[in-house]
Amino acid sequence: MKRFIPNLLTIAVSFASMEAMAATDLVLFNGQVFTADLAQPKVQALAVADGKVLQVGSDAQIKALIETGTRVIDLGGKTLMPGLIDSHSHAIFGGLEMTSANMQDKVVSLDELERKLRAWRDDGKARHGDVLSIAGMSSAYWAQAEALGQRFNAGEWAKVPVVFTGSDHHTAWANAVMLERAGIDAALLKTLPQAERDTIGQLADGRPNGFLVDAGWDRVAAKMPVPSAAALLNAAQSAVRYNNSLGITAWMDPAANAAPGEAVFALKPTAQTVGVLPAYKALAESGGMSAHVAALLVANPKSRPADLDVLEQVRQQFQGIPNLTLPGVKIFADGVIEYPAQSAAMIDPYSNSHKQGELLIDPEHFGELVSAIDQRGWRVHIHA
CATH class of the missing domain: 2.30.40.10 (Urease, subunit C, domain 1)
Incomplete structure (x- = not known):
């Protein structure tokens, strides 16, 4: 049969x-x-x-x-x-989080959050190298950035890198040890353009308070331990199994050439920037790819048409893999509109902060880039 x-x-x-x-x-x-x-x-x-x-x-x-x-x-x-089709799923990132410490958007007191971090530290779920990290944090915590600092920059956490990642994956909070590792301090903030400076929360005295958005989060994410190939394959297996259990048999992965820990919002891809694609390939080779994945490759927002040659080199490495196609490109035009991030670029300023967010693309040349992508027969997926 x-x-x-x-x-x-x-x-x-x-x-x-x-x-x-x-x-x-x-x-x-x-x-x-x-x-x-x-x-x-x-x-x-x-x-x-x-x-x-x-x-x-x-x-x-x-x-x-x-x-x-x-x-x-x-x-x-x-x-x-x-079968159901999910039109936007960072499935392998989700697979990693399924086996790690995750608040799943639940909001608890800081006392309880500290107890959870301690428990997940002890059972290993929060450990990523020497960094302790909890994912799935509700954005409600970011209004408590200073209180988080008072709690997780002292006592048993004073010399331990601690990171809380937002469930939106656009926001996070990092303690002083982790900020120092990423080179984020008052001196750095003074050198940044205003729009990028606004992606890093500040105390009244100009020091960072730990809150991070998009480009600010990129600086810390780049210093996080990178998952092994085995961990990514396990995450892919978990993701496919979970999606299939819900009747989801296909999805679009909108950042497949980005790996956890890479600066996805300002990614400068090379032919070796393959992200989670090897995990999908390994899963297919093992016969476990019981879903179709349409994988998009992230291009730098300020790319020029010639830069697309690099993405074509990545595409060529992953042709002919069962249930995996690479139909197009993703570009970040800006961040997110939700408070307190408010990194989405606006024509009129936000009524509370009077800031306009951060536009990542180059308006003067963006049309040329989109036309060049279209001429290659690729889809253009823009986060805006």
Whole structure:
């Protein structure tokens, strides 16, 4: 019997009324099959041949297609539907977080947060090299930047790098040890352009308070320990397994050439900037890629058309991999509008801070870049 591909329902479904010509590999009957076909939205049964939907219809119609060697599944009245497609998923980053310390947007007191950090330090979930890190932090914590500093720059944390990463992945907070490692201090802040300076929170005396947004977070992220190839493969396996459990059988990964710890908002890709693509490749080679991934490559916001040659070199390294395609490019035009980050570029200033965010692209040449990407037949995905 031919191998049954778990993500067969991601393909466009073609319904045939004529007698099936291909050998039937799989029959599913006694179910509520949602077809997404307005003319025949719900049927009882479905037949599969060579990984594709062969025919849908009543139990009697589809059972007639059963042959020697056909796998037969009684759905027991359950619903069967086409696979879901997630149009924006940093799946492997999520896979890493599934096995690490994660607040999952829950807000607790600083006393409880400290207890959780201590517990996750002791069981290893918060340990990334010598850095202690908790992901999934609610943005509600960032209003307490100074209180976080008083708590996690003293006592048992005084000499330990500590990082709290926002669930939006655009914001974070780092303690003094980690800020020093990233070279972020009052002297640096004075040298930065105003828009970039605004991505690093400040105390009244001009010192950083630990709060970081986009470009500011990039400086700290670049100093975080890089996950091993084995850890990334495990994250890919976890991500595929979790997505499949929810009926998600395809997604667009909008920053596949960026790896955890890389400065994604100001990425300057080379032919060796391959991010999580090797993890997807390893997963496919092991036979575990039961989802289709459309992987986008991040281009620097101020790229020129000639810079696209580097991305083409990356694309060539990952051709012919089952269930992996590289259809286009992602560019960050700015940050996020949510308070307190407010790094999204605005025509009119924010009413509270009177700042306008940070525009990352070069308006004078951006049109040339987009046209050059389009001429290569690539999709252009812009974070704006």
